[in-house]
Amino acid sequence: xxxxxxxxxxxQMPLVHFFETSFGRTYTRRVLLLTxxxxxxxxxxxxxxxxxxxxxxxxxxxxWDVITRYLANVLIGKTLxxxxxxxxxxxxxxxxxxxxxALENAVWDAEAQEKQLPLWKLLGGSxxxxxxxxxxxIQDSHxxxxxxxxxxxxxxxxxxxVKVKPGWDVxxxxxxxxxxxxxxxxxxxxxxxxxxxxxxxxxxxRFKLLMIEQPLWSDDFYFHARLQKHVETALCxxxxxxxxxxxxxxxxxxxxxxxxxxxGRVGGFSEALAIHNxxxxxxxxxxxxxxxxxxxxRVHNVALSTLPNFKLPGDVSASKRYWKEDIIExxxxxxxxxxxxVSDKAGRGYDLRPHLIEKLTVRQQxxx
Ligand code: OSB
Ligand code: MG
Numbered sequence: 001x002x003x004x005x006x007x008x009x010x011x012q013m014p015l016v017h018f019f020e021t022s023f024g025r026t027y028t029r030r031v032l033l034l035t036x037x038x039x040x041x042x043x044x045x046x047x048x049x050x051x052x053x054x055x056x057x058x059x060x061x062x063x064w065d066v067i068t069r070y071l072a073n074v075l076i077g078k079t080l081x082x083x084x085x086x087x088x089x090x091x092x093x094x095x096x097x098x099x100x101x102a103l104e105n106a107v108w109d110a111e112a113q114e115k116q117l118p119l120w121k122l123l124g125g126s127x128x129x130x131x132x133x134x135x136x137x138i139q140d141s142h143x144x145x146x147x148x149x150x151x152x153x154x155x156x157x158x159x160x161x162v163k164v165k166p167g168w169d170v171x172x173x174x175x176x177x178x179x180x181x182x183x184x185x186x187x188x189x190x191x192x193x194x195x196x197x198x199x200x201x202x203x204x205x206r207f208k209l210l211m212i213e214q215p216l217w218s219d220d221f222y223f224h225a226r227l228q229k230h231v232e233t234a235l236c237x238x239x240x241x242x243x244x245x246x247x248x249x250x251x252x253x254x255x256x257x258x259x260x261x262x263x264g265r266v267g268g269f270s271e272a273l274a275i276h277n278x279x280x281x282x283x284x285x286x287x288x289x290x291x292x293x294x295x296x297x298r299v300h301n302v303a304l305s306t307l308p309n310f311k312l313p314g315d316v317s318a319s320k321r322y323w324k325e326d327i328i329e330x331x332x333x334x335x336x337x338x339x340x341x342v343s344d345k346a347g348r349g350y351d352l353r354p355h356l357i358e359k360l361t362v363r364q365q366x367x368x
Contacts (some may be wrong), residue, residue: 001038001039001041001079001080001081001110001111001114002038002039002077002078002079003036003037003038003075003076003077003078003079003080003107004037004038004039004076004077004368005036005037005076005366005367005368006034006035006036006037006072006075006076006103006366006367007034007035007037007364007365007366007367008032008033008034008064008067008068008072008364008365008366008367009032009033009034009035009357009361009363009364010030010031010032010033010060010064010361010362010363010364011030011031011033011294011327011357011360011361011362012028012029012030012031012360012362013028013029013030013031013294013322013323013360014027014028014029014324015027015028015029015292015322015323016320016321016322016323016324018137019137019292020137020138020139020163021055021137021138021163021165021188021190022138022163022164022165022189022190022191022192023054023055023190023191024052024054025137025138026050026051026292028051029051029292029294029322030051030060031046031293031294032046032047032049032060032063032064032102033045033046033047033102033294033296033357034046034047034067034102034103034106035106036075036103036106036107036109036110038110039114041110041113041114042110043106043107043108043109043110043111043113044106044109044296044348044352045101045102045103045104045105045106045107045109045296045300046102046105046264046293046294046296046297046300047060047063047067047098047099047101047102047264048098048101048102048262048264048265048291048293048297049062049063049098049099049264050291055190055239055291056098056218056239056265057095058096058097058098058099062096062099063096063098063099063102066093066096066099067099067102067103068365068367070093071090071093071096071099071100071103072103072367073367074089074090074092075089075103075107076367076368080107081111082107082108082111083104083105083107083108083111083268083269083270084270085107086100086103086104086107086268086270087100087104087267087268087270087271090103090104097242097264097265097266097267097268097271098264098265098267100267100268101263101264101266101267101268101269102264103268104267104268104269104270105263105268105269105300108122108123108268108269108300109300109347109348112346112347112348113346113347115346116346117346118303118342118343118344118345118346118347118349119299119300119303119347119348119349120302120303120304120306120342120349123269123273123303123304123306123307124273124307125303125304125305125306125307125308125342126306126307126308127305127306127307127308127310127342128306128341128342129339129340129341129342130288130302130305130306130310130314130316130339130340130342131158131312131313131314131338131339132157132158132313132314132316132317132318132334132338132339132340133157133158133159133160133161133184133287133312133313133314133315133317133338134152134157134159134160134161134315134317134321135161135162135163135188135290135315135317136148136149136152136160136161136162136163137163138163138164138165138168142171142172142175145162145172145176146175146176146179149162149176149179149180153180153183155318155334155336155338156334156335156336156337156338156339157313157317157334157338158184158313158337158338158339159183159184159185159186159210159312159313160176160180160183160184160185160186161185161186161187161188161213161315162176162185162186162187162188163187163188163189163190164187164188164189164192165189165190165192166192166193166197169187169200169204170200170203170204173185173187173204173207173209174207176207177207177208184210184313185207185208185209185210186209186210186211186212186213186236187204187209187211187212187213188212188213188214188238189212189213189214189215190213190214190218190238190239191214191215191216191217191218191239192215193215193216194216194217195216195223195226195227197215198227198230201215201227201230201231202230202231204231204233205231205232205233207233208233209233210234210258210312211233211234211235211236211257211258212231212233212234212235212236213235213236213237213238213260214236214237214238214239214240214260215227215235217240218239218240219239219240220240220255221237221240221246221249221250221253221255222253222255224237224240224250224255224256225250225253225254225255228254228255228256228257229254234256234257234258235255235256235257235258236256236257236258236259236260237250237255237256237259237260238260238262238265238289239265240255241259241260241261241265241266241275242265242266242267243266243267243271243274243275244271244274244275244277244278246275247259247275247278247279248278251278251279251282251284256284257284258284258285258286258287258312259275259279259284259285259286259287260286260287260288260289260315261275261276261286261287261288261289261304261310262288262289262290262291263288263297263300263301263304264291264297265289265291269300269304272304273307276307276309276310277309279309280308280309285309285310285311285312286309286310286311286312287305287310287311287312287313287314287315288301288304288305288310288314288315288316289314289315290314290315290316290317292322294323294326294327294328295319295326295327295328295331295332295350295352296327296328296348296352298316298319298326298328298332299328299332299348299349299350300348301314301316302316302332302340302342303342303348303349306342313338316332316340317332317334318331318332318333318334318340319331319332319333320333325353325356326353327352327353327356327357327360328350328351328352328353329350329351329352329353330350332350
């Protein structure tokens with residue numbers, strides 16, 4: 001396929017409910033969508049960068065800039081056969097994995113259409129159904145959080161993850177366990193603690209959590225390894241794992257027993273697959289994280305989650321948890337048992353809603 005042009009769009013999508021982590025609260029997602037125009041096909045990709053540089057260094061303005069200034073022009077005019085070819089082409093630009101992932105994944109999206117294969121099969125997936133958990137942000141009150149957990153449990157979700165930070169942790173976990181002693185429960189700190197909190201984090205052991213996600217610094221393996229020796233609960237790394245090399249280093253050090261793979265954080269499907277394979281070699285389960293994606297990123301997450309070592313429920317949940325209306329047709333739906341079934345349709349398996357996309361778009365630029 002020849003890449004003739006690339007369109008960037010910024011969509012502003014108000015969340016059904018605000019989402020708060022240890023680094024801040026989001027009310028409206030600013031979504032950067034890319035469309036690759038190639039031989040009559042359209043490949044779509046989503047850049048999951050945040051509104052500000054708080055989860056990682058990347059943010060929407062920076063991603064827009066690096067794509068338009070340095071990345072898109074490398075692909076425009078080229079004839080590509082596979083998404084796998086993209087990382088090498090973009091490697092001259094350092095870092096910026098979320099910007100690169102939007103481009104690479106759009107190529108995979110087009111490749112699946114061209115080869116008339118479901119994207120999940122092209123990626124090497126084997127599951128017909130993926131299991132879902134939810135990530136629940138910090139709320140205004142404990143009662144609100146418990147109410148939300150009740151709602152998500154009733155909807156069938158198989159694992160509850162709650163965001164924690166100093167001051168919103170043990171008391172919260174205590175109350176959750178008092179209501180639901182047996183549920184699959186984990187917490188995510190988004191780097192809110194330091195080694196000075198070692199004893200405090202050890203006290204989480206009594207809650208029998210499935211994992212504690214990214215308790216320490218976003219760029220660290222060494223001190224996570226030290227912490228993992230001290231606590232019984234499995235640690236899971238999110239922010240710190242950017243490459244398959246990172247995964248290998250972290251696992252050799254014993255920095256975690258579980259890995260969260262986010263296709264945006266790691267620069268695209270190729271690196272996500274490589275991390276999946278490293279973890280499998282170490283007999284470490286992975287699961288698919290989320291970044292409050294619109295339908296485009298969400299269905300790419302669904303496809304990735306069909307790989308065999310995605311053995312734990314992911315943060316990939318129904319469109320309606322995030323949006324009044326999602327930009328895909330059909331929307332991503334979760335069964336009462338907490339699962340999403342994958343379709344046998346070629347490509348991403350979901351159509352786009354062009355009128356809604358147009359309505360939500362606040363800026364647009366096409367590069368030729
Ligand atoms: O750390 O997993 C995270 C959302 C934004 C930034 C970071 C994270 C999250 C989530 C939400 O936990 C996952 C989702 O529901 O998309
Ligand atoms: Mg996380």
